Amino acid sequence: MNYRRLCMGLASALTFASLWSTYASAADNPNTFNRLFVPPEKRIDTLKQDGIHDPASPALKVLQEPGDAFKPLPKSASGNYVNWVEALAKGKINPLYHHLQTDTQAMPMDLKIVMEVKGSMPDVIFPHSRHTEWLDCAICHPAIFTPKQGANRMSMAEIMLGQKCGVCHGSVAFPVTECRLCHAKNKKQTARRKK
Amino acid sequence: MQKTRNRPQEERSNLHQNIDLPQKPGPDNSPPTGRTRLFSTLQTTVIFNLASLIVCLAFTTEPQADANRTGYGQNIRLTEQLFSNSVASRQIDEGNNTEAKQLKAQALELLEQARAAEAAGDPSRRDELLRESKQKMFSAMRLSGDKVVADKQQQDLRQRLDNVKAMREAWQRVAAEKKPADAEQINTQVEHELDSSQREQGRGNYQAALDHVNNAYVTLKLAIVSLRHGDTLTTSLAFASKEEEYRYELDRNDTHKMLVNVLLKEKLERSGMSRMVSMVMDKVDKLRDEANQRASEGNYKAAIELMEEATAQVVRLIRAAGIYIPG
Numbered sequence: 001m002n003y004r005r006l007c008m009g010l011a012s013a014l015t016f017a018s019l020w021s022t023y024a025s026a027a028d029n030p031n032t033f034n035r036l037f038v039p040p041e042k043r044i045d046t047l048k049q050d051g052i053h054d055p056a057s058p059a060l061k062v063l064q065e066p067g068d069a070f071k072p073l074p075k076s077a078s079g080n081y082v083n084w085v086e087a088l089a090k091g092k093i094n095p096l097y098h099h100l101q102t103d104t105q106a107m108p109m110d111l112k113i114v115m116e117v118k119g120s121m122p123d124v125i126f127p128h129s130r131h132t133e134w135l136d137c138a139i140c141h142p143a144i145f146t147p148k149q150g151a152n153r154m155s156m157a158e159i160m161l162g163q164k165c166g167v168c169h170g171s172v173a174f175p176v177t178e179c180r181l182c183h184a185k186n187k188k189q190t191a192r193r194k195k
Numbered sequence: 196m197q198k199t200r201n202r203p204q205e206e207r208s209n210l211h212q213n214i215d216l217p218q219k220p221g222p223d224n225s226p227p228t229g230r231t232r233l234f235s236t237l238q239t240t241v242i243f244n245l246a247s248l249i250v251c252l253a254f255t256t257e258p259q260a261d262a263n264r265t266g267y268g269q270n271i272r273l274t275e276q277l278f279s280n281s282v283a284s285r286q287i288d289e290g291n292n293t294e295a296k297q298l299k300a301q302a303l304e305l306l307e308q309a310r311a312a313e314a315a316g317d318p319s320r321r322d323e324l325l326r327e328s329k330q331k332m333f334s335a336m337r338l339s340g341d342k343v344v345a346d347k348q349q350q351d352l353r354q355r356l357d358n359v360k361a362m363r364e365a366w367q368r369v370a371a372e373k374k375p376a377d378a379e380q381i382n383t384q385v386e387h388e389l390d391s392s393q394r395e396q397g398r399g400n401y402q403a404a405l406d407h408v409n410n411a412y413v414t415l416k417l418a419i420v421s422l423r424h425g426d427t428l429t430t431s432l433a434f435a436s437k438e439e440e441y442r443y444e445l446d447r448n449d450t451h452k453m454l455v456n457v458l459l460k461e462k463l464e465r466s467g468m469s470r471m472v473s474m475v476m477d478k479v480d481k482l483r484d485e486a487n488q489r490a491s492e493g494n495y496k497a498a499i500e501l502m503e504e505a506t507a508q509v510v511r512l513i514r515a516a517g518i519y520i521p522g
Contacts, residue, residue: 119447
């Protein structure tokens with residue numbers, strides 16, 4: 001056996017594997033232009049590091065790590081890197097809609113709200129269906145949004161400060177850095193429809 | 196390890212001779228080669244490492260009994276605190292609910308049995324009794340919090356009534372637009388439930404009042420969901436005045452300035468971009484000041500154009516930093 005060739009082969013294989021993993025993680029991340037984003041496998045904190053759980057607690061050995069729990073779920077490019085809407089749609093999770101009346105089902109409402117925005121930014125599409133699969137009407141109405149067309153003028157500044165959509169998005173739902181998820185209707189489509 | 200690649204054959208042989216290794220003869224009883232010596236060394240090393248690992252594991256593994264004792268100690272301590280120090284325990288003792296007091300007494304008895312099981316060396320029985328003891332105590336706690344429960348019910352009722360009021364207004368707007376055939380029936384049903392709720396509230400039956408309000412809520416929700424199915428409502432960007440459009444541009448510029456912090460924070464710390472960012476942001480602030488000046492003079496059209504340029508500068512800055520924002 002030629003050990004030199006063996007060592008060179010091993011080194012090549014390791015190099016290729018590291019390059020492939022970099023490529024694969026970039027391919028999974030739709031925002032590949034943003035080269036400096038930390039890859040998802042580095043962002044999910046462990047229970048010891050998440051700043052919430054006491055690292056000295058003996059219960060930590062019993063709890064499941066988020067990385068393990070989230071592995072079989074569809075991936076997302078931000079937040080806790082799980083696409084929860086897709087997970088629900090594909091039946092990967094089956095949350096209770098009501099904590100006491102466990103046979104209660106969600107009543108999704110298929111109503112879209114389109115909010116035109118100025119500039120070249122695509123218009124916002126708010127899908128009630130995706131939200132009402134998880135939430136009851138009373139969560140948002142009337143405390144956060146008035147249930148009336150045109151009554152909820154808002155700005156991204158408010159959202160980023162935790163008001164309006166920012167009550168959830170950025171804390172328990174995907175963060176506002178995911179522009180395309182909300183700004184989803186291109187201006188050309190809007191102009192074509194108006195004609 | 197000395198590199199032997201480029202040394203003369205004689206010197207390499209001498210180097211090997213300096214290493215005192217157990218020497219295995221070759222397959223034809225010829226003197227052992229360097230390769231054979233290497234395998235022997237590896238064999239010895241692996242065996243030694245495995246032996247060390249086994250010894251280390253033997254000394255570091257905790258006996259099961261100690262771990263159980265530690266976990267049990269904490270569990271019993273917390274349960275004792277629940278009985279002696281908790282607010283709920285004091286509420287049970289000071290309250291008039293005899294059923295709650297009986298449940299607490301039963302819970303204490305189960306705790307004593309758990310201690311006896313521990314002394315008898317029966318950990319699974321001990322854990323089961325501890326669990327039952329805590330469950331009994333929680334049941335007692337739920338029965339004894341009369342004022343707390345009543346306050347919560349009233350708060351829930353107030354919130355639910357707000358929800359129903361908003362939903363009712365929404366329903367009336369949608370019904371005026373869509374004119375469904377059962378509009379009158381739904382209105383009557385909702386009115387009936389709200390009247391019943393008010394009566395129950397007057398009698399102090401908050402849970403019953405809440406149930407009626409919930410019925411009204413569900414009726415309205417189902418009605419709106421079915422009427423609005425498949426609709427798309429558009430909020431157009433039609434400003435009542437140039438001043439309103441200027442205020443919109445101010446918000447838009449605020450947003451993009453915040454995005455600089457949100458999107459570029461790590462880059463600013465890492466890659467020394469702060470100089471470029473501060474140059475652009477100074478320019479943006481100057482444009483903003485000029486826009487404010489125009490607005491104060493009543494020239495909102497010029498102010499809007501200046502704000503649009505200011506925001507465009509920020510967008511270019513974010514993109515130049517490698518963050519793509521759509522548009």
